[in-house]
Amino acid sequence: MSSAVVAAVAGAVCVWVVVAVLCREFVWRRRRLLGGGGGRKGAAARLPPGSFGWPVVGETLEFVSCAYSPRPEAFVDKRREMHGSAVFRSHLFGSATVVTADAEVSRFVLQSDARAFVPWYPRSLMELMGESSILRRVHGLVGAFFKSSQLKSQVTADMHRRLSSFLSRHHHHDPSSLLRVQDLAKSVVFEILVRGLIGLEAGAEMQQLKQQFQEFIVGLMSLPIKLPGTRLYRSLQAKKRMAKLIQRIIRDKRARRGAAGSPRDAIDVLIGDGSDELTDELISDNMIDLMIPAEDSVPVLITLAVKFLSECPLALHQLEEENMQLKRRKTDMGETLQWTDYMSLPFTQHVITETLRLGNIIGGIMRKAVRDVEVKGHLIPKGWCVFVYFRSVHLDDALYDEPYKFNPWRWKEDMSSGSFTPFGGGQRLCPGLDLARLEASIFLHHLVTSFRWVAEEDHIVNFPTVRLKRGMPIRLTCKEHDDDD
Numbered sequence: 001m002s003s004a005v006v007a008a009v010a011g012a013v014c015v016w017v018v019v020a021v022l023c024r025e026f027v028w029r030r031r032r033l034l035g036g037g038g039g040r041k042g043a044a045a046r047l048p049p050g051s052f053g054w055p056v057v058g059e060t061l062e063f064v065s066c067a068y069s070p071r072p073e074a075f076v077d078k079r080r081e082m083h084g085s086a087v088f089r090s091h092l093f094g095s096a097t098v099v100t101a102d103a104e105v106s107r108f109v110l111q112s113d114a115r116a117f118v119p120w121y122p123r124s125l126m127e128l129m130g131e132s133s134i135l136r137r138v139h140g141l142v143g144a145f146f147k148s149s150q151l152k153s154q155v156t157a158d159m160h161r162r163l164s165s166f167l168s169r170h171h172h173h174d175p176s177s178l179l180r181v182q183d184l185a186k187s188v189v190f191e192i193l194v195r196g197l198i199g200l201e202a203g204a205e206m207q208q209l210k211q212q213f214q215e216f217i218v219g220l221m222s223l224p225i226k227l228p229g230t231r232l233y234r235s236l237q238a239k240k241r242m243a244k245l246i247q248r249i250i251r252d253k254r255a256r257r258g259a260a261g262s263p264r265d266a267i268d269v270l271i272g273d274g275s276d277e278l279t280d281e282l283i284s285d286n287m288i289d290l291m292i293p294a295e296d297s298v299p300v301l302i303t304l305a306v307k308f309l310s311e312c313p314l315a316l317h318q319l320e321e322e323n324m325q326l327k328r329r330k331t332d333m334g335e336t337l338q339w340t341d342y343m344s345l346p347f348t349q350h351v352i353t354e355t356l357r358l359g360n361i362i363g364g365i366m367r368k369a370v371r372d373v374e375v376k377g378h379l380i381p382k383g384w385c386v387f388v389y390f391r392s393v394h395l396d397d398a399l400y401d402e403p404y405k406f407n408p409w410r411w412k413e414d415m416s417s418g419s420f421t422p423f424g425g426g427q428r429l430c431p432g433l434d435l436a437r438l439e440a441s442i443f444l445h446h447l448v449t450s451f452r453w454v455a456e457e458d459h460i461v462n463f464p465t466v467r468l469k470r471g472m473p474i475r476l477t478c479k480e481h482d483d484d485d
């Protein structure tokens with residue numbers, strides 16, 4: 001077939017697709033707007049205002065182009081103003097979507113259970129997470145373990161050891177070299193997470209797991225094509241290799257059971273539950289699924305905090321004072337720092353809270369409606385997605401004075417309005433939230449009590465995930481040497 005014929009056929013197909021989609025959308029919109037949404041109970045609720053944008057792509061291109069800009073919330077802000085509503089409809093990533101920047105509607109969606117909404121992720125992510133993805137039983141057991149005093153003590157001791165040795169090694173080896181906060185935080189946090197989940201110590205197997213995880217994670221946002229050579233296929237292969245290693249660890253642990261005391265990691269907890277449902281394969285899959293939300297978010301939180309502090313000397317000074325006082329007090333008493341000490345520092349916690357608000361590490365979450373849902377007079381039809389956009393709520397000037405300013409002092413007042421949701425809410429509330437705060441507190445403590453730093457220019461990238469473009473390069477000076485200079 002000649003290229004002209006191919007072009008003609010392709011052109012005809014495109015026109016046909018566009019016409020078909022337009023017709024379907026037209027009929028569909030009319031039916032909905034005239035109140036014909038099948039299964040709808042009340043007559044009062046209406047579809048939120050808005051537009052589906054272009055055929056097929058909807059408003060996705062504008063959403064993505066805003067997401068790449070320094071102000072990703074511009075997409076929502078513009079429509080909010082245009083439609084006079086913080087809840088509007090759109091068409092994003094191939095699905096009719098209700099977007100909400102309204103704190104009350106967002107809270108309602110977060111608090112709803114699987115009878116109204118189920119989680120919705122891009123297809124590549126669904127493929128990689130597999131069918132077992134985090135069982136409620138695993139969530140409950142592991143969530144409780146993450147909150148336990150025992151794990152927090154272990155994490156505190158581990159982080160202390162790793163950070164002290166890494167930072168002093170880095171400094172003594174080449175004091176003038178640049179340190180990328182994001183890389184250091186990633187490396188430390190991953191090892192601690194893996195130890196807490198599967199009990200693996202630093203060494204060759206840890207390195208192997210790290211490598212496979214990196215290979216696995218890049219496929220999360222890839223095209224959903226599973227053929228050999230594709231990104232998704234390579235990620236799935238990496239996942240298989242990780243599962244093999246983890247299943248070997250589970251078998252060893254099962255064989256050694258009986259001698260075991262209190263659980264030292266999440267696998268011990270799940271084996272100890274004794275449920276037949278929790279097979280080796282299922283436990284290993286769940287361990288990998290648990291690594292996904294945990295691996296990147298805490299390092300980014302730490303890196304953003306260092307950036308915001310570098311730009312706000314007053315906050316850095318107060319953080320340093322608070323942490324130095326604690327260090328001196330503990331040294332005078334001849335005691336080592338416990339996890340409760342790190343978490344007891346109010347200003348340090350305000351710095352972390354403000355970093356979560358301004359940084360919006362998880363900008364929002366997606367759900368799919370499994371039935372028609374009505375909220376605050378809005379109809380969310382069955383099969384539609386809901387995009388709960390935390391970022392717009394966290395940067396809303398009706399809720400926060402000067403919302404774009406890093407101001408940790410704002411948290412001195414009780415701001416618990418329920419509209420601050422960096423860790424989500426309801427049944428899917430992040431089980432790692434205490435751990436995230438603890439790890440960030442320990443990292444900041446070590447940095448500000450032992451070092452000063454000069455930060456190089458860097459800026460925040462918000463899409464597809466939040467990160468610092470250059471990894472936040474800083475030059476460290478050891479505080480001990482201050483007097484020598």
Ligand code: HEM
Binds near residue numbers: 119134139297421431
């Ligand atoms: C700054 C750090 C973190 C942030 C901002 C964060 C944020 C979130 C958010 C917003 C959700 C809700 C997702 C949804 O509703 O669909 C979530 C869920 C989750 N997070 Fe975190 N997270 C962080 C750290 C961690 C850590 C350290 C762990 C594990 C140790 C973890 C494990 C999880 C898991 C397993 C879920 C899924 C819960 C479920 O679907 O039931 N996260 N996280």
